[in-house]
Amino acid sequence: MKKILVVGASGQIGSELVPELRRVYGEDNVVAADLKEPSQLAPTLVNGIYEQADALDAPRLVEIIKKHNIDSVYNLVALLSSVGEQKPQLSWKINIGALVNLLEIARENHLALFTPSSIGAFGPTTPKDNTPQDTIQRPTSIYGVTKVTGELLCDYYFKKYGVDTRGVRFPGIISSVTLPGGGTTDYAVDIYYEAIKKGHYTCYIKPGTYMDMMYMPDCLKAAIDVMEADSSKFIHRNCFNVASMSFEPEQIAAAIKKVIPGFTMDYDIDPVRQGIAESWPNKMDDSCARAEWGWKPTYDLDSMTEDMIRILSARLKKA
Numbered sequence: 499m500k501k502i503l504v505v506g507a508s509g510q511i512g513s514e515l516v517p518e519l520r521r522v523y524g525e526d527n528v529v530a531a532d533l534k535e536p537s538q539l540a541p542t543l544v545n546g547i548y549e550q551a552d553a554l555d556a557p558r559l560v561e562i563i564k565k566h567n568i569d570s571v572y573n574l575v576a577l578l579s580s581v582g583e584q585k586p587q588l589s590w591k592i593n594i595g596a597l598v599n600l601l602e603i604a605r606e607n608h609l610a611l612f613t614p615s616s617i618g619a620f621g622p623t624t625p626k627d628n629t630p631q632d633t634i635q636r637p638t639s640i641y642g643v644t645k646v647t648g649e650l651l652c653d654y655y656f657k658k659y660g661v662d663t664r665g666v667r668f669p670g671i672i673s674s675v676t677l678p679g680g681g682t683t684d685y686a687v688d689i690y691y692e693a694i695k696k697g698h699y700t701c702y703i704k705p706g707t708y709m710d711m712m713y714m715p716d717c718l719k720a721a722i723d724v725m726e727a728d729s730s731k732f733i734h735r736n737c738f739n740v741a742s743m744s745f746e747p748e749q750i751a752a753a754i755k756k757v758i759p760g761f762t763m764d765y766d767i768d769p770v771r772q773g774i775a776e777s778w779p780n781k782m783d784d785s786c787a788r789a790e791w792g793w794k795p796t797y798d799l800d801s802m803t804e805d806m807i808r809i810l811s812a813r814l815k816k817a
Contacts, residue, residue, distance in 0.1 A: 501527050501567050505553050505600065506574035508532040508539055510676045511614070511717060513666075515572065517542045518718045529566050531559075542710055553596035559603055568653035570610040570725065573600050578681040579618050579641040580771050585687040586640040594651075601655045601663070610662040612725050617669050617710055618682075619645040622777045629779035631739050631786040638777050652736035653750035664724050665737035669710030669744075669782065671717050672802065674809040682774045686711055686750060690806045693754050693761050694814055701747045703766035708780035712742040713797040713805070720793060727791035734786050742795035743802070753803040 500523055507516050507530035510755040519528045529547045536544045549562045561567070575596035582589035589780035597613060598686025604611040620629060622638040635646050652663035677687070685703050692699040703709075713721075720740045729735075746752075751763045797805070 499528075500543065500570050502570045502572065503529045503531060503563060503566065503568045504572045504574060505551070505559070505596065507543055507548075507577065508534050509576070510572050510671060510673060511714075512572075512574040513540055513543060513676050514673065514714055515574070515718055515721060516546070519722070520546055522722065524643070528560065529568065530704070531562060535571045553599060554592070555587070556599040556603060559599060560607070561646055563603065563607060563609070564681055568607075568609065570601055571604065571612070573597060573611060573613045574754075576644070577641070577685060579639050579774050580684075582641040582644075583639060583770055583774070585706065589640045590644060593641075594647055597648050597651060601651060601661065604661045604663070605655060605659045610664070611652070611723065612721060613648055613663065613665045613736070614721070615645045615649050615665055615667040616641070617667060617778045617782065618642040618774070619649060619667060619737075620777070620779050624779060626780045628781060628783040629739065630783055631734060639774050642777075644674050649736050656735055663736055664727075664729070665735075666720050666724055666740045667737045667782065668720075668789065669741060670711045672711055672806070673714040674806050675714065681696075682771045682778075683709055683711060685747065689747075689750060689754065689763070690803075690810055691814075693758050693766055694807065694811050697758065697760050698762045698764075699751070699766055700766050702766060703747055703769055703775055704767055704772055705748050705765065706746050707772070707775050708744050708746045709775055709778055710744050710780070710782050711799075712795065713802040716742050716795045716797055719796070720787075724787075724791055724792065732790050734790065736802050738787040738790070738793070739782040740787050740793055741782045741784040742797060743799045745799055749799065750803070756800070757804060757807045784788075 577589040655661040
């Protein structure tokens, strides 16, 4: 049975990945770690094993790994895109500092390491439609720069030291559980809350701006499936494109109108986030992930929208 450590467990992905890993592998086999005090965390994280730790504190991470006999680590530590643009030096320090610590620890302790990349690793010179697995990566955000650096570092540690590094390039993630965390694609989460509460949303992304998106259940599935995959079949490793759906703001609005007919939307463009969005792909080609480890998403825009509105309506009604 695997013994798993999730670092950066309180973030958008981690707060939902930890409960899913505990469901799959057993509560006692998954350790959540984060910088926050236990009192600041959701019960789903601290009901199981929780260790407070700074990902930049390598000795503390080693202590946790040895204490719990960890053999696999999910590294989810990162400042996201729009937050990173406000604090680029801090973004580099956190995103790369945590990764380098975990790569060295994985090398010394023979651990498997999952580190996600992102569509943010691409840039304005990358082919936008059916973006290939192997293509030009010249991002214009510090978040993207750290993601490309992370991909290269993970490849290096695999080739140089044989560290079992794995990862995927996530699109924008849409969650019915956790609130947005400062990413460019957050509008696709905000819009559902505002649709239910107000029947109206003011979008900060221009009409016609396509971005790859994914519903959180498929995000969790990709993270677990790639770590469970038979790596002897891998041609690639860090990081696989994974895709689910691609849409522009008016299309998500149209999907919401099918469920909430009176919903309306207007625009107030945020130039920073719009600039980042325009540098990203419209749609990634995930054929390598499908061929090398059987990736297949479950949700499309309509099925996700129905699920989001059902879950959020019930939650907001109780609030």
